[in-house]
Amino acid sequence: MSRDKYPDENTPETNGVVRPLPNPSTGSANPSASLPALWGYLQPALDHIVRGPTTNTSKAPAIEVSYHMGVHTAVYNYFTSQADSGLPHAPPSMSGKAVADRRHQDVKPSGTDLYEQLDRYYAGTTHEILLGAPHDDSNLIHYLLPCFQRYSAGAYSVNRLLNYVNRHYVKRAVDEDKGWLRLADFFDAVAKSLQDNDARNVIQRRLREKRVEELKKWGWYEGAPSEVLARTEASAEAASSPDRVVPLSSMALRRFRTEIIMPLLAVPGNKKGGKKKKPPAKGDKAVPRGRLARAVKELLEGEAHDPDERVKTAGELAVMLRTVGIRADQPLRKKLDKYAPDT
Template identity: 70%
Template sequence: MSKTTEPPATSSVPKPLPNPSTGSANPSASLQALWGYLQPALDHIVRSPTNNASKAPAIEVSYHMGIHTAVYNYFTSQSDTASATPPPPSIPFTRPDRANASGTDLYEQLDRYYADVAREIFLGTPHDDANLIHYLVPCFSRYSAGGQSVNRLLNYVNRHYVKRAVDEDKGWLRLVDVLDAVAKSIHEDANREKIQKRLRERRSEELKKWGYADGGSPEMLAQAEAGAEAASPPDRVVPLNSLAHRQFRIEVIDPLLAIPKAKKGKKRKPPANSEKSPMPKGRLARAVKELLEGEGGNVDERRRIAGELAILLRTVGIRVDHPLRKKLDKYVEPSVV
């Protein structure tokens, strides 16, 4: 009997994507033209299958530079025509009410793109709870690596649009969010410097809810702010990396955390002498329970997966006091999360 020979293993790491030919077309002529030039790179970076989930596929240097130039030229042309009459609603890829805000249309297009990718991940979730976390963790690792790569690729959007929007009080924490609390601690004769100091203190108080401590390192501050950005409502302007994580929370994690509504006439009484809550749980909560309390399996591997899920929840903006985060944080070593 001859021995079956298995085909040699092949690498699934995609080659760097070359710069597509645009002919005489100008990629910065309109959002539609710019998006047509950008999307192949985004799909390659975010969607391409790879055997290294922690590192996004690359694009060639010429394509990278071409994207930077096209985005720069597009923003510049928008700024030059900011006072022009907004285009009619019939033109695709435009928002007439936002036309004068340079970069808003591209930012919103990226937001929709991440929502579509995250929704695809959600639609691919396995039906059984036992495999849910094993699917979710590597999918998020791949998605997050892609988001970080796009964040670097389109950093001009962060520097030109996001920074300006935050300066205009459109960021994750707005003046109206803290105004009441700040007003109570400010006297009528307080000067501008005192008000600004109190606002900074209030911001620091918010960041402490995301793991920041007074005197913490810049890395700790950045991590806390990224969590707060990902947890913010969709109308808040945040850096592109946090934008990707926020959509993962909205499209994937929030539905998995949702508690199913009980059917009418099907109320169940808790078992006699049972300390367990009869309340229904969301899919992710059931999957975590099976992961942490299931029989058999390697304890170290179980703790590793639980730690990665805890990091996932923190990264996408699930608050530290959420029951599922508290359960995971208690199970894994503190140094992991």
């Protein structure tokens, strides 16, 4: 890339184009030596991709090719060194007795600490987005949709950058029944039909049937193209609880749901000792008490919005709710789904 395109090294953005982030100098330090060292190497890339300022919210800022390769190498080396030792990286100052004590503890699979650190990163990022939300409900949707577009673009980019985590850690966890759909979710129903000689076949068949049943709730249908299958499974993954292991993009979308959408959907409870609100008089329309529901009501019923823009915005909200794992029977999603562009 020509240097002429970016005449000022201290300007991160020129003519709407963000310069790729260069590979930070690590000196003689080994970024795969420990989780703090690895995270110190990764975090500038994550901040640039997920949180960096840009005028194009649908495309995440890039990092230089050398940095991309360095991240892949550092993550690969970190995972393999953990696998070789059978233990998470211990600080150099840890005594021999302490290391021996750790060997008697349950050891998590290699990569667990990095996966959990990424989850905390997304939880913190989404919490900051929520804190930045305007107090005026009329401006909430116009804040939320660009934030979601920018955040999800970054999440998908990080998913590609750290795909080794998906291939090494997430796939193995799913194979070990730690994914978004687990045998325990429907074991009682399966157990009633089990016979000693066909238990394995029955379990595998019922697992496939349950997966199809769940994906249909997210829009999958027989004969659907592969992109529909990928989209519906990603929504099902994002709808899972935080203890379920899912791909990094679905983890990020799940945090957008748990840290932003769910608080905005929540109905405030009555303060202790406070008076209960009277029900609306006959003929009066009930006012939604959740912030997002109030904002949607104003969008759909207010006179300040252009009709075409209203439909477009409602459709974008419907897609956002589905993408982050809000289920189809949730009242606000049911109201918005009729505006979704693919329905």
